[in-house]
Amino acid sequence: MGKVAAKIKVMPNSPEIDLDALQERLESSLPEGAKINGVEREEVAFGLVALYPTVIVPDGSGGTETVEENFTGVEGVESVGVENVGRI
Amino acid sequence: MSEQHQNLAIIGHVDHGKSTLVGRLLYETGSVPEHVIEQHREEAEEKGKGGFEFAYVMDNLAEERERGVTIDIAHQEFSTDAYDFTIVDCPGHRDFVKNMITGASQADNAVLVVAADDGVAPQTQEHVFLARTLGIDELIIGINKMDIVDYKEDTYNEVVEEVTQLLKQVQFNTEDASFIPISAFEGDNIAEASDNTGWYDGEILLEALNDLPEPEPPTDAPLRLPIQDVYTISGIGTVPVGRIETGVMNIGDNVSFQPSDVGGEVKTIEMHHEEVPKAEPGDNVGFNVRGIGKDDIRRGDVCGPADDPPSVAETFQAQVVVMQHPSVITAGYTPVFHAHTSQVACTIESIDKKMDPASGEVAEENPDFIQSGDAAVVTIRPQKPLSIEPSSEIPELGSFAIRDMGQTIAAGKVLEVNEK
Ligand SMILES: Nc1nc2c(ncn2[C@@H]2O[C@H](COP(=O)(O)OP(=O)(O)OP(=O)(O)O)[C@@H](O)[C@H]2O)c(=O)[nH]1
Ligand SMILES: [Mg+2]
Numbered sequence: 001m002g003k004v005a006a007k008i009k010v011m012p013n014s015p016e017i018d019l020d021a022l023q024e025r026l027e028s029s030l031p032e033g034a035k036i037n038g039v040e041r042e043e044v045a046f047g048l049v050a051l052y053p054t055v056i057v058p059d060g061s062g063g064t065e066t067v068e069e070n071f072t073g074v075e076g077v078e079s080v081g082v083e084n085v086g087r088i
Numbered sequence: 089m090s091e092q093h094q095n096l097a098i099i100g101h102v103d104h105g106k107s108t109l110v111g112r113l114l115y116e117t118g119s120v121p122e123h124v125i126e127q128h129r130e131e132a133e134e135k136g137k138g139g140f141e142f143a144y145v146m147d148n149l150a151e152e153r154e155r156g157v158t159i160d161i162a163h164q165e166f167s168t169d170a171y172d173f174t175i176v177d178c179p180g181h182r183d184f185v186k187n188m189i190t191g192a193s194q195a196d197n198a199v200l201v202v203a204a205d206d207g208v209a210p211q212t213q214e215h216v217f218l219a220r221t222l223g224i225d226e227l228i229i230g231i232n233k234m235d236i237v238d239y240k241e242d243t244y245n246e247v248v249e250e251v252t253q254l255l256k257q258v259q260f261n262t263e264d265a266s267f268i269p270i271s272a273f274e275g276d277n278i279a280e281a282s283d284n285t286g287w288y289d290g291e292i293l294l295e296a297l298n299d300l301p302e303p304e305p306p307t308d309a310p311l312r313l314p315i316q317d318v319y320t321i322s323g324i325g326t327v328p329v330g331r332i333e334t335g336v337m338n339i340g341d342n343v344s345f346q347p348s349d350v351g352g353e354v355k356t357i358e359m360h361h362e363e364v365p366k367a368e369p370g371d372n373v374g375f376n377v378r379g380i381g382k383d384d385i386r387r388g389d390v391c392g393p394a395d396d397p398p399s400v401a402e403t404f405q406a407q408v409v410v411m412q413h414p415s416v417i418t419a420g421y422t423p424v425f426h427a428h429t430s431q432v433a434c435t436i437e438s439i440d441k442k443m444d445p446a447s448g449e450v451a452e453e454n455p456d457f458i459q460s461g462d463a464a465v466v467t468i469r470p471q472k473p474l475s476i477e478p479s480s481e482i483p484e485l486g487s488f489a490i491r492d493m494g495q496t497i498a499a500g501k502v503l504e505v506n507e508k
Binding site: 003004006014043045050059061062065078081082084087088 | 150176177179180181183184191359373494
């Protein structure tokens with residue numbers, strides 16, 4: 001079974017948030033079998049910075065669902081959305 | 089290098105040769121670094137694999153990419169005279185369908201790979217439907233592994249016929265589809281016309297890719313900006329954030345948020361933390377609208393021009409394909425619909441038509457139920473206000489995924505919106 005790279009957009013709940021700490025919390029929330037291959041940051045607007053972790057998951061049942069759920073539950077996260085997916 | 093850019097999806101059933109074809113395309117267009125080819129040729133020979141395995145090269149490249157720090161998903165690129173192509177190798181599992189529908193639009197056109205010795209298989213059907221739902225304009229169908237079936241014209245014609253039926257079932261215009269007999273492995277009809285298929289006088293694959301129509305810029309459509317989040321920023325006020333799907337937003341524009349049904353004048357737009365006078369499709373923006381408070385708008389609202397506001401559906405008619413459902417779907421079923429940034433429970437109010445997979449014609453008017461594998465036209469009633477558009481007018485806001493029991497059970501596109 002192949003692997004899928006999903007670029008996930010994580011919006012913080014405020015411009016004041018410590019992004020390094022948020023990134024660590026995202027890492028430790030990952031379900032088993034998924035891993036983060038680097039995180040990009042994009043300044044959006046008015047001090048808000050979006051995090052874009054690239055998450056590798058198996059091309060199998062469940063898709064990115066658990067990753068999205070776990071990220072959504074992380075403290076300091078406003079919203080989670082998958083930007084794009086592709087097999088690697 | 090050419091000016092025009094295209095995103096090309098490679099779709100098809102497991103093992104039908106997608107990776108091999110991608111490898112072959114990169115190779116024929118000189119897009120695989122020579123050292124990589126050499127290295128893998130040597131390794132392949134050492135291991136006693138006779139021929140040169142493109143799939144093997146691709147798998148090794150994938151491992152290299154996975155070791156990299158970040159993975160640019162749209163990594164594989166090649167060029168023809170007319171276009172620079174970026175390849176999107178679509179995930180095979182249907183649980184990724186929601187991502188492809190609600191994510192950033194990815195592909196302009198697609199190559200469907202169908203193995204000549206296997207014909208239409210389950211994922212062939214799902215991917216074809218997905219291509220249609222995602223608004224793919226043209227489909228190039230490579231009937232692959234022609235070498236295995238001794239380049240027989242009869243076999244080719246049979247598979248072409250099977251695929252044509254499938255296209256009809258999901259109402260994909262067969263005039264926007266072209267068929268080519270290929271062998272990704274041997275290289276037949278990829279970069280050069282093959283002597284093995286003397287009976288075929290159509291375009292070869294690279295020609296067909298080069299002749300694809302230019303992707304249409306989405307800016308002709310009115311502004312549509314699905315709201316992802318709403319913030320209160322000190323010193324600024326309410327700031328909605330989202331990605332522009334279609335149209336342009338300018339400072340001073342009078343905008344409307346639907347279904348919340350409020351509006352005002354755009355005061356400031358920021359992108360990459362800088363104030364900009366206007367923003368376009370694909371731009372991630374935060375903006376501020378005079379008179380709008382944090383509780384006036386919410387995630388799932390769509391922002392558009394006040395004089396051409398986003399549609400709000402009382403009901404809508406849609407074409408759906410059921411991908412997986414443990415039993416049957418009947419009128420009254422109320423799963424969750426995912427469309428742009430919105431998630432709303434919607435009731436399937438009536439099942440209007442079921443399509444016959446063999447002919448593509450209406451098989452049954454008002455059937456009692458539909459099940460996995462069926463394509464149908466249904467009428468849907470959102471249980472909460474939902475902004476959605478006919479796919480023929482604004483494809484970016486005209487598709488959805490249906491989820492229930494933790495699974496994507498169907499995908500669809502909007503045919504008609506009956507507005508509130
Ligand atoms: N004889 C022959 N074999 C081929 C051809 N194309 C691919 N194959 C073989 O078919 C097998 C599957 O090819 P892949 O390219 O990995 O198929 P795929 O569609 O990418 O498969 P998944 O990624 O697993 O879905 C490999 O052993 C290839 O060498 C072809 O044109 N002729
Ligand atoms: Mg593959």
